[in-house]
Amino acid sequence: MSAVEIFEVGPRDGLQNEKAQIATADKIALVDLLSTAGFKRIEVASFVSPKWVPQMADSAEVLAGITRANGVSYAALTPNMRGLEAAIAAKADEVAVFASASEGFSKANVNATIEESLARFVPILDAAPMPVRGYVSCIAECPYDGPTDPADVARVVAQLRAMGCYEISLGDTIGRATPEQIDVMLKAVTDVCPPTQLAGHFHDTSGRALLNIDVALSHGLRVFDAAVGGLGGCPYAPGAAGNVATEAVLAHLDAAGHRTGLDAKIVAQAGEMARAMRSPKETT
Amino acid sequence: MSAVEIFEVGPRDGLQNEKAQIATADKIALVDLLSTAGFKRIEVASFVSPKWVPQMADSAEVLAGITRANGVSYAALTPNMRGLEAAIAAKADEVAVFASASEGFSKANVNATIEESLARFVPILDAAPMPVRGYVSCIAECPYDGPTDPADVARVVAQLRAMGCYEISLGDTIGRATPEQIDVMLKAVTDVCPPTQLAGHFHDTSGRALLNIDVALSHGLRVFDAAVGGLGGCPYAPGAAGNVATEAVLAHLDAAGHRTGLDAKIVAQAGEMARAMRSPKETT
Numbered sequence: 001m002s003a004v005e006i007f008e009v010g011p012r013d014g015l016q017n018e019k020a021q022i023a024t025a026d027k028i029a030l031v032d033l034l035s036t037a038g039f040k041r042i043e044v045a046s047f048v049s050p051k052w053v054p055q056m057a058d059s060a061e062v063l064a065g066i067t068r069a070n071g072v073s074y075a076a077l078t079p080n081m082r083g084l085e086a087a088i089a090a091k092a093d094e095v096a097v098f099a100s101a102s103e104g105f106s107k108a109n110v111n112a113t114i115e116e117s118l119a120r121f122v123p124i125l126d127a128a129p130m131p132v133r134g135y136v137s138c139i140a141e142c143p144y145d146g147p148t149d150p151a152d153v154a155r156v157v158a159q160l161r162a163m164g165c166y167e168i169s170l171g172d173t174i175g176r177a178t179p180e181q182i183d184v185m186l187k188a189v190t191d192v193c194p195p196t197q198l199a200g201h202f203h204d205t206s207g208r209a210l211l212n213i214d215v216a217l218s219h220g221l222r223v224f225d226a227a228v229g230g231l232g233g234c235p236y237a238p239g240a241a242g243n244v245a246t247e248a249v250l251a252h253l254d255a256a257g258h259r260t261g262l263d264a265k266i267v268a269q270a271g272e273m274a275r276a277m278r279s280p281k282e283t284t
Numbered sequence: 285m286s287a288v289e290i291f292e293v294g295p296r297d298g299l300q301n302e303k304a305q306i307a308t309a310d311k312i313a314l315v316d317l318l319s320t321a322g323f324k325r326i327e328v329a330s331f332v333s334p335k336w337v338p339q340m341a342d343s344a345e346v347l348a349g350i351t352r353a354n355g356v357s358y359a360a361l362t363p364n365m366r367g368l369e370a371a372i373a374a375k376a377d378e379v380a381v382f383a384s385a386s387e388g389f390s391k392a393n394v395n396a397t398i399e400e401s402l403a404r405f406v407p408i409l410d411a412a413p414m415p416v417r418g419y420v421s422c423i424a425e426c427p428y429d430g431p432t433d434p435a436d437v438a439r440v441v442a443q444l445r446a447m448g449c450y451e452i453s454l455g456d457t458i459g460r461a462t463p464e465q466i467d468v469m470l471k472a473v474t475d476v477c478p479p480t481q482l483a484g485h486f487h488d489t490s491g492r493a494l495l496n497i498d499v500a501l502s503h504g505l506r507v508f509d510a511a512v513g514g515l516g517g518c519p520y521a522p523g524a525a526g527n528v529a530t531e532a533v534l535a536h537l538d539a540a541g542h543r544t545g546l547d548a549k550i551v552a553q554a555g556e557m558a559r560a561m562r563s564p565k566e567t568t
Contacts, residue, residue, distance in 0.1 A: 013568060019303060020336045048566035052304045054338075079566055098568045111564045135568040171568050201568065280395045282332035282363055284297060284382045284419040284455050284485060 001257035004217070005041075006249055007169075007199060007225045008034055010274050011062070012043040012077065013243050014231030016055045020279035024058045028065040030273050034228065035069040037266040043225075045076035045092065047083035063090040075133065079110060084124050095128055096169075097121040098135035099160065101153040104144025105137055105173065118159050125164040134165035135201065139185055140177030147181070150188035158192040167197050169225055172212065175205025182212045186219040195220030202244050204230065209244035210252050217258075224249055228267060229274030247271045285541035289325075289507045290533055291453075291483060292318055294558050295346070296327040296361065297527050298515030300339045304563035308342045312349040314557050318512065319353040321550040327509075329360035329376060331367035347374040359417065363394060368408050379412055380453075381405040382419035383444065385437040388428025389421055389457065402443050409448045418449035419485065423469055424461030431465070434472035442476040451481050453509055456496065459489025466496045470503040479504030486528050488514065493528035494536045501542075508533055512551060513558030531555045 011031050015022055031044050044066065045059035059076060068074060076092040078084045087095045099117050100106035106114045125132055138145075139153045157168050170189065172182075182200075189198065200216040202209035202224070213224055230245030246267055253260050295315050299306055315328050328350065329343035343360060352358060360376040362368045371379045383401050384390035390398045409416055422429075423437045441452050454473065456466075466484075473482065484500040486493035486508070497508055514529030530551055537544050 016567065017303075019301075019338065021338075046566070049564075052563045053566050054303065054305075077566075077568070096568075098566075108562070109565050109567065137568055169568070173568065278392070279336045280333075281393050282330070282337050282361075282382075283300060283393065284361070284380075284421055284453070284457065 001259065002222060004253050004258040004260055005223045006039065006246055006253075006260055006262060007041045007043070007223055008039045008228065008246055009043040009201075009225045009243060010034070010227035010229060010231060010246065010270070012046050012056070013225070014227035014229060014274060015277065016046060016053060017232050017242065018055060018278060021055060022277050024061045024065065026277055027058070027062050030270060030277070031062065031066045031074075033266065033270045033273060035067065035072055036263070037270060038260070038262040039072060041073045041075055041094070043075040043077070043096070045087070045090065047076055047078050047086040060086060060090040063092060078124060080120055081123055081127070084128055088129065092130065094131040094133060095124070096133040096135055097124055097160070097165070098137065099156050100137040101148045101156050102138040102142035102145045105142045108144065109137065114156060118156070118163075121160070121163055131166045132164065134160035134168040135171055136160070136168060137171045137173040139170045140172050140181040141174055143174050148185075150185040153185050154188040154192045157189050157198075161193050161197065167199055167223065168193060169199040169201045171201040172203055175203030175209065177202070177212055178208060179211045179215045182215045186216060186221075190219055196222065199223035199225055201225040203232070203242060204244040210248065213244070213249065213252065227274070229271040231274055231278065245271065285543065286506060288501070288537050288542040288544055290323065290530055290537075290544055290546060291325045291327070291507055291509045292323045292512065292530060293327040293485075293509045293527060294318070294511035294513060294515060294530065294554070296330050296340070297509070298511035298513060298558055299561065300330060300337060301516050301526065302339060302562060305339060306561050308345045308349065310561055311342070311346050314554060314561070315346065315350045315358075317550065317554045317557060319351065319356055320547070321554060322544070322546040323356060325357045325359055325378070327359040327361070327380070329371070329374065331360055331362050331370040344370060344374040347376060362408060364404055365407055365411070368412055372413065376414065378415040378417060379408070380417040380419055381408055381444070381449070382421065383440050384421040385432045385440050386422040386426035386429045389426045392428065393421065398440060402440070402447075405444070405447055415450045416448065418444035418452040419455055420444070420452060421455045421457040423454045424456050424465040425458055427458050434469040437469050438472040438476045441473050441482075445477050445481065451483055451507065452477060453483040453485045455485040456487055459487030459493065461486070461496055462492060463495045463499045466499045467503075470500060470505075474503055480506065483507035483509060485509040487516070487526060488528040494532065497528070497533065497536065511558070513555040515558050515562065529555065
């Protein structure tokens with residue numbers, strides 16, 4: 001079977017949804033452990049508005065504090081030029097821009113239309129001295145607009161690729177996608193972008209992330225985002241409804257005979273460490 | 285048709301899931317508008333750990349700043365004696381304790397077993413000079429433990445009632461309950477508690493909240509929690525996956541001929557105001 005990469009996004013997409021501020025030292029410890037597990041890429045920071053996403057306000061400190069392993073690319077989200085400048089200053093190895101395939105989520109997520117958000121990325125792609133990855137959210141279902149038209153996903157993917165994103169990660173942001181939806185969406189998307197430049201970013205809200213990964217594998221995708229501990233997503237269901245857990249993806253890929261190059265024992269330790277960072281929600 | 289009350293929980297359960305800190309003045313403005321809409325009870329505060337739930341750290345200031353309308357009870361969550369003392373000092377008209385029907389959620393939500401959490405409530409019920417409401421979370425589905433046994437819900441309800449809670453609100457915390465599950469659960473719960481001492485607290489994650497309210501109405505429940513703007517729940521799907529929107533419940537009850545005593549125009553205005561308090565998520 002083929003080599004498949006898991007892009008670890010836990011320190012960013014997993015932890016950012018914790019409302020209680022996690023100590024910078026704890027974030028650094030998690031990244032340092034992950035750096036020994038065999039990942040090639042780890043998303044560790046997000047240079048977004050500290051007012052809107054206070055959990056990521058220490059992104060520069062995290063990037064400054066981690067012990068960088070050879071061959072590992074440490075990634076950061078950069079929604080705008082200010083974010084890019086901060087990422088450059090913090091010596092992020094790669095950055096990522098993020099768009100949505102649905103207007104409703106785009107407005108709620110970044111307070112801009114899809115076109116406006118894409119326009120913001122042009123100067124980032126022009127100026128970035130490092131590789132830039134692209135994310136597309138709501139590639140199957142949007143909490144505001146309902147099902148997403150695969151043609152809309154394909155159009156945003158094509159635009160991000162034309163801008164120069166080296167890889168585009170397709171996000172089932174709310175974890176409601178069915179394998180059938182992923183199949184139809186990927187038929188449309190692989191018409192405009194080779195699967196080797198695509199990644200799958202699945203949330204496990206409905207328990208279908210692994211099924212959706214299998215569909216993506218059948219379309220030739222070989223990179224999947226995942227978060228140790230399955231954190232992220234909905235605060236009401238951490239561990240169950242957030243990012244698909246790296247541990248689960250690893251076991252699934254292993255069972256199918258794919259090679260990930262990851263140390264399952266260290267990944268499991270990191271998952272435990274990440275879950276221990278969750279705080280009580282104290283809600284109803 | 286009968287009178288049905290909507291217990292407005294938006295200023296607490298709706299807003300608490302916003303990660304960006306909402307200005308105290310904005311919270312007060314929302315409560316003051318809601319106070320003119322005809323609600324008898326509005327949950328406006330939560331005296332939980334400010335470290336774990338920073339959004340609720342200004343609960344005392346909110347209670348001090350609002351203009352209290354005659355006949356409106358302003359409610360606050362109180363997880364422990366320290367919370368009760370704060371609620372008394374802030375002159376909350378009523379307080380609420382919150383338990384879970386599933387062990388997995390109890391542990392994640394309040395870092396205690398169900399029994400431990402119930403034991404914490406005994407001194408609160410003994411000491412509280414005001415009415416105490418009880419919440420039960422995960423009354424049909426738990427993100428950790430799967431489907432909840434209706435007998436477990438009934439047992440927690442019976443214990444909260446025996447302690448002295450004047451009303452117990454049954455929460456489909458993650459919004460996955462089906463009408464069939466609600467039906468079976470309510471059969472068990474109404475065996476131990478009259479429906480006039482129960483309320484329904486439904487999240488609309490799966491779009492079934494109104495259906496579940498109808499099932500609860502058929503079991504004799506006449507109080508439903510809702511949040512203006514449909515806020516709360518999952519940060520990835522505000523407006524779609526949080527608390528069922530007060531506007532939607534009101535329209536649904538109106539159409540069925542129930543009397544709520546609410547001014548739909550003011551409720552709609554408050555919904556707009558609440559939605560405007562949402563901040564961009566800046567995520568993938």
